[in-house]
Amino acid sequence: MEDLKGKVALVTGSGRGLGKGIALVLAEKGADIFINDLKLDDAVKEVVETIRVLGRKCIFIKADVTSEEEVKSMFESIYSEYGRLDILVNNAGTDKSQDIFATSLSDWEFIMKTNITSCFLCSKYAMEIMKKKGGSIVNVSSVVGHQGALKGHVHYSASKSGIFGVTKALARTGATFGIRVNAIAPGVIETELSRTTHGEEGMKKLGASIPLGLGNTRDVGLSVAFLCGEGGRYITGITLDINGGLYFR
Numbered sequence: 001m002e003d004l005k006g007k008v009a010l011v012t013g014s015g016r017g018l019g020k021g022i023a024l025v026l027a028e029k030g031a032d033i034f035i036n037d038l039k040l041d042d043a044v045k046e047v048v049e050t051i052r053v054l055g056r057k058c059i060f061i062k063a064d065v066t067s068e069e070e071v072k073s074m075f076e077s078i079y080s081e082y083g084r085l086d087i088l089v090n091n092a093g094t095d096k097s098q099d100i101f102a103t104s105l106s107d108w109e110f111i112m113k114t115n116i117t118s119c120f121l122c123s124k125y126a127m128e129i130m131k132k133k134g135g136s137i138v139n140v141s142s143v144v145g146h147q148g149a150l151k152g153h154v155h156y157s158a159s160k161s162g163i164f165g166v167t168k169a170l171a172r173t174g175a176t177f178g179i180r181v182n183a184i185a186p187g188v189i190e191t192e193l194s195r196t197t198h199g200e201e202g203m204k205k206l207g208a209s210i211p212l213g214l215g216n217t218r219d220v221g222l223s224v225a226f227l228c229g230e231g232g233r234y235i236t237g238i239t240l241d242i243n244g245g246l247y248f249r
């Protein structure tokens, strides 16, 4: 059991989906949580409330992680509240179902900004804080980063492969300051994004073809908690595949 008591964690894009699942597990393991998303709707309020019921402090920060100004101000708020940050999970991400012929330059730029520029920006400002006491960063990539998406999604594939490079480079820089940086490559996890991308029928078919079936957000949260906890203390620069046997590297 990972013990994250006394740790402070930020999970980007954690109002729903995978980010929510990760935030809930980190809270369950003892960490205080900053939830970030584009807006504070009822679903997000419920996440914050659930974490508070677990006995953890939980603060919502509205910020678009593609905006340097908003990212900077988010980390300033975290620093003024706690004077530290132990865990950053770069989870916010999105996709558009389209092949290369239907992809415009602005589609490409939007996906790259959301999925990878955000990872650069948040890591930069988080590492400024973590430099003092160390910390752990987990970047959310995807099976698609290794294999390419089935039906094009060239922007999404590029952004998720790019995360491997960012992770390795930051792992080398971070080591000097006691900051570990790893990536995860989830397979098919049941969320709004995966249901939109694959459709209900597609999800069923995929589930049947995966040795351990479809994954859920808690499966991913538990792996992230491992990487951020004592069990991960000598692990940096890797990508952990969380895919139920969907493929083996």
Ligand SMILES: NC(=O)c1ccc[n+]([C@@H]2O[C@H](COP(=O)([O-])OP(=O)(O)OC[C@H]3O[C@@H](n4cnc5c(N)ncnc54)[C@H](O)[C@@H]3O)[C@@H](O)[C@H]2O)c1
Residues within 6 Å of the ligand: 012, 013, 014, 015, 016, 017, 018, 019, 036, 037, 038, 063, 064, 065, 066, 091, 092, 093, 094, 114, 140, 141, 142, 143, 185, 186, 187, 188, 189, 190, 191, 192, 193, 194
């Ligand atoms: N679901 C899967 O099967 C799967 C598999 C592999 C990787 N992933 C990755 O996991 C991450 C989360 O995916 P998900 O399935 O939970 O998606 P989701 O669409 O269900 O949730 C994504 C969350 O991120 C937020 N977000 C989007 N853009 C943002 C921005 N600019 N600033 C702040 N928040 C923003 C959204 O509002 C939303 O709450 C993504 O990086 C995705 O690529 C998902």
